[in-house]
Amino acid sequence: MNKHIKNVKRYGTCSKDCYGSCVFMGEWNDQAPEKKLIIAKPLKNHPLTNGFFCPKLNHREELLYHPNRLKSALLRSSPKATNSFKPISLDHALNLISEKLTTVNNKFDPSSIVAAFYAGNSGLISQFSPNRFFGKLGATITTGGICNEAGNHALSQIFGNYSTTNPFQINNPNNKLIVIWGSNLSDRNNHAYFLVQRAIENGSTVVVVNPVKIKLAENAFLHLQPFPGTDYLIAKYIMNKIVLAEKYDIDFLTHHVDNYKKLLNEVQKIDESRIFHHTGLTRETLDAFVEILVRFKNKTLFIVGFGPQKYFYGGKNLKIIALIQVLLGNFGKQGSGFLFSQSGFNKEFTDSLMSYITLAHLYPPCNSIPLVTLGSSLDSDKFKMLFIYNLNPASSLPNQTILRNSLSRDDLFIVVLDMFLNETTKFADIIIPAKFDLECDDIIPPYFTPGLSINQGGPCPYPDCVSNYEFFQLLAKKKKWEGYKLFHETQEEIFERCVELLPKEAQKSLKLHGYYIPFGINDVPYKDLNFPTFNGKIQIQSSDLEIFDPELDFLLHRNQNEFYLLSPAHKYFIHSQLGEVHKEFENVFGKIFLNLYDIKSIGLEPNEKVLVSNKFNKAQFILDQNNDLKSGTALINSGLPFANSAYENVNFFTPEKPEESQLSGAYFSVIIKISKI
Ligand code: SF4
16 A cells, blocks of 8 residues: 555444444545445444444444445346346436336326335435435335334323433443343343443342343343233333332322323222233242332333334333333433433434425425335335335335235336345346445434434445435436426535534534534433423323233234244344345344243254244244243344345234334234244
8 A cells, every 4th residue: 555645534423223323433545446444443432332333343344345235237137036137337227217207207196106215324314315306206205114113102202202311321320220121232232231231330230121031131130031012011010019009209290290190090900910921920020120119219220122112002012111210200310211212312403404404395295105014005006116225125124925015016116226135126127336324424313322423425436336315316317307406415515514504512523523412421311300291291191001902912812832923133133234244144044943941842843944834924944942032932033134045034924014103013013833844
């Protein structure tokens, strides 16, 4: 290397849909012919990144310049359902897509064109700037999501904001108890895991509630291992005991909670034996949990994962867990609170950024369809063209049979923007090679740490690779829309303008540090206990405690060879991503895990090939043992991150019916049967 060439330093943020949103300093050699990013160093001074990445993406430069990365546009060369394409120039691809748009637009309604996207790249410009194109077109766009939206919605109904605490409370010296409920921190949120370990060293006690014996359960004071989806029964039992013993925080309830008397009354009606039976927990375990919660009243923090809200009644499940903290008055105090998603604190900044990025006032509102039921929606002849970006639906959406049938329609023309071939590209007519997150200027809204961080885009060595915004700007040009204000700016200019829209303090912090956090380490959110509801009080409705039993009953009434099915992401993957850098774990996706007791009780042996079935699908898997699982629970890792795997995607077994808010998926409301072959 020429020693006179100086490396360029740029701030970057991992834009994967992950709790970390790790912030780093990238060192680039802009003159290098290909490998321009030399190294990404995680920031030591960021209070969540803490100087390390996770094992999923320790070496992002390997992914960035991976030999399989798409470098040119591709045109389908054989029928759908295979990844057979021939390369074409980007300009040719744009012409073909533009012609197709004109044909569809002339023959049908523009709303027959659909844009499907999610948070595969969580940058605000990456996700939402294409709305300018689809808004001008009058197309249909997807709404909602497949992750934590139901939970956010449910918590907002109680608190006026789904974010009520910041993660720095984990290490607040006042904290004495951390309840980790439905969250496998060591695998999914290893930066919070680090903070919790530090809290344990400093004297905090940990209680784990999880159907799986996660790593933190080993050192926990208590591990409650319930059947999946029965969280609300645990919460009702706990509240019942707290109320009967009059250990609730009456001062907090009187001054800050509407309808609290209803809560006190409602939780007195419980059927204990039903709770023990359905949760699979004993009175002793539940009472020990009650005892420690009471002991550390006002000093307890809950960290709740996204799992408990992935049921048909998931929002209510989450609400009832949160009501334990309400009953105990564990809000607005040092070292207490409820951590779920902290991006709700960003709304005051992101609303103005979103208006600018989408320029939504310049076109009528788009029609929309829920992302989670995309498969059924596309089954209709009404839709003729589909654009997919920041999303791998043929891996990550539920009920793959319905979805793939829809994507296979010959009269549905599909354009996919991606960096690699994957399951979804098998259904594409044209693929556009996408830029990696670090090659574009963007603003990232993390969801475990409140605030914002940035990507200062470095150069991309492949001339035909484009960002989402660049692609739709080029397509607008083909449609002779370049005169519209919507398509004037470059991505860099949109980014600059967004930064200027932020408060001065945020602008300064983003420029100096690459991130902005609107809290100091010792700040306690909602310290004044004035919540952003219509009257400043926490809102409780009596319906919050009602779960329509048949939704749970079908989970509870299983035959001997039927099991709850959990489908969490594997430690080395982010659901449908990162297959290129962790190929060595591929065989994990061919396995279904049960604990040894369950394997034996249905007369099978570990390593045996079995038939897994339910009303949605059947497929063969290898049976493997995982004694950390609750008896009665099976586990297959979530959506395959590979393009051509011999293994079946677990989402062939998951229900398309969403959580009751219709905002996200009910992936865990499912039972499967395991049979000998
Ligand atoms: S995947 Fe998550 S934890 Fe890993 S580097 Fe990216 S943001 Fe950080």
